[in-house]
Amino acid sequence: xxxxxxxxxxxxxxxxxxxxxxxxxxxxxxxxxxxxxxxxxxxxxxxxxxxxxxxxxxxxxxxxxxxxxxxxxxxxxxxxxxxxxxxxxxxxxxxxxxxxxxxxxxxxxxxxxxxxxxxxxxxxxxxxxxxxxxxxxxxxxxxxxxxxxxxxxxxxxxxxxxxxxxxxxxxxxxxxxxxxxxxxxxxxxxxxxxxxxxxxxxxxxxxxxxxxxxxxxxxxxxxxxxxxxxxxxxxxxxxxxxxxxxxxxxxxxxxxxxxxxxxxxxxxxxxxxxxxxxxxxxxxxxxxxxxxxxxxxxxxxxxxxxxxxxxxxxxxx
Ligand SMILES: [Zn+2]
Numbered sequence: 001x002x003x004x005x006x007x008x009x010x011x012x013x014x015x016x017x018x019x020x021x022x023x024x025x026x027x028x029x030x031x032x033x034x035x036x037x038x039x040x041x042x043x044x045x046x047x048x049x050x051x052x053x054x055x056x057x058x059x060x061x062x063x064x065x066x067x068x069x070x071x072x073x074x075x076x077x078x079x080x081x082x083x084x085x086x087x088x089x090x091x092x093x094x095x096x097x098x099x100x101x102x103x104x105x106x107x108x109x110x111x112x113x114x115x116x117x118x119x120x121x122x123x124x125x126x127x128x129x130x131x132x133x134x135x136x137x138x139x140x141x142x143x144x145x146x147x148x149x150x151x152x153x154x155x156x157x158x159x160x161x162x163x164x165x166x167x168x169x170x171x172x173x174x175x176x177x178x179x180x181x182x183x184x185x186x187x188x189x190x191x192x193x194x195x196x197x198x199x200x201x202x203x204x205x206x207x208x209x210x211x212x213x214x215x216x217x218x219x220x221x222x223x224x225x226x227x228x229x230x231x232x233x234x235x236x237x238x239x240x241x242x243x244x245x246x247x248x249x250x251x252x253x254x255x256x257x258x259x260x261x262x263x264x265x266x267x268x269x270x271x272x273x274x275x276x277x278x279x280x281x282x283x284x285x286x287x288x289x290x291x292x293x294x295x296x297x298x299x300x301x302x303x304x305x306x307x308x309x310x311x312x313x314x315x316x317x
Contacts, residue, residue, distance in 0.1 A: 006193035008033050009041040010064075010071065011183070013048075014057035018064070018246040021198065021229050023263035026069045027281045028226045029196045033072075034282030041190060042071035047078040047182035050174070063246040067256045068278030075190050078182050085177050088185055088215055089170060092140060097214060098170070100130040101137045118203070121166030136175035139167040140211065147206035152194070152224035159206030168207055184208045188217040199225040229266040 010029045012022060033040045044060075046052040092098045101124070108119045121139065144162040151157055161168070170181035187195060187208075202225045209220055249259050257275035265273035269284050276284075 006036075006038045007041055007191055008038050008194045008196050009043050009075070009187070009190070009192050010069070011043040011045050011186075012060050013045040013051075014053060014060060015048075015051045016056060017059050020244045020246075020259070020263045020266060023067065023246065023260060024226065024229055024267040024269075025196065025198060026064070026067065027260060027264055027267070027269065027276075027284065028224070030069050030278065031281035031283075031285040032194065032196060032224070035285040038194065039072040040069075041073050041075050041192065043075040043186060043190070044077040045179070045182065047177045047179060049079055050176065052079075059247065063250075066250060067246065067260060070278075075186065078177070078186065081182070081186070082177070084189065085171075085182065085185055089138060089181075092170075092214060093138075097141050098138050099125060099128075099141065099167075100132050100135055101125040101139045101167075101169070102130055102135040102173070103137075104173075118165055120164065121169070123167055126167065135173055136171060137169065137173045138171045139169050140214065141167050142207070142210060145210070147209050149205060149209055149220070149223060151202070151205075152222060154199075154202075154225060157202075157205070159203070161207035161210055164203060165207060168211060180204060180207060180211065184211045185215065187221050188212055188215055192221050194222045194224060196224045196226065198228050200228060201225065227267055229263065 008029055010026055012018070029040055032038060042064075044057055046057070089098065101121075103121070103124055105119065107124070108121055125139070126141070142162040144160065146158050146160045148156060148158045168180060169178050171177055186192075205223050205225075212220055246259060249262075250256075254262075255275065257277050258273075260278060260281070261270070261274050261276040264270045264276055264281075264284065270276070
């Protein structure tokens with residue numbers, strides 16, 4: 001195999017077991033990398049230590065190996081990267097781009113916020129000049145600017161993070177680094193060219209691009225948001241609903257190829273639930289015309305084998 005020209009990542013949080021939604025993400029990550037000459041970095045996203053458990057991490061690794069998805073490389077876990085996050089936070093602070101915030105979620109919601117809606121931080125502490133001893137929480141000032149990007153699947157998009165979420169929380173009141181900050185720093189430091197994730201995270205792409213810019217990332221990451229596996233009622237899979245876990249399917253006697261095939265089918269990648277080996281997922285993506293300019297302007301030509309008799313593909317992602 002030729003030297004990989006670009007890098008993507010599979011980045012599970014050890015807060016639960018792998019389910020079919022994760023498998024669909026793994027199929028897309030490994031599929032794109034194998035089809036277009038990229039490499040896959042595994043990153044354990046344990047930035048929020050309150051919710052992560054070693055058992056879950058061990059289970060994720062075991063399930064991934066059982067499925068047959070082998071990463072090309074592994075990043076240091078996020079809980080080991082606190083010094084680096086602190087260093088970059090200080091750099092932002094020295095440019096007066098960060099301020100301390102003591103607001104609770106309830107205060108931000110003002111009693112009127114609906115639980116499922118994203119809260120827009122109104123900038124309450126922007127001009128309060130709180131002593132940094134008062135709270136561990138820090139926010140990055142965002143200017144009200146539109147952020148445009150080209151999603152590899154969805155095409156051109158524009159978001160205005162300052163209006164969607166307000167100044168970005170990078171560390172919370174319990175001194176835990178936020179998801180947005182940790183992944184943006186990691187994607188920059190680890191040279192991730194293409195971020196592949198579910199469309200439920202699409203709303204946060206603009207803010208990650210703006211944050212990466214403030215952090216001094218020279219070339220922004222490209223993003224590909226894939227569809228989600230949903231229940232008949234439209235709800236996405238989640239561990240809280242006890243959704244189809246990889247280990248339950250495995251214990252029930254399913255083969256790895258059957259589990260991958262089920263996720264690919266449920267995610268609309270193939271027209272019938274046929275077994276798919278992890279080593280063959282590149283074929284699901286090879287030759288996709290919409291990936292011609294991936295990533296960072298490199299013209300990628302498929303290197304994976306092109307399927308000749310794939311059953312009724314309906315939509316490539
Ligand atoms: Zn505040």
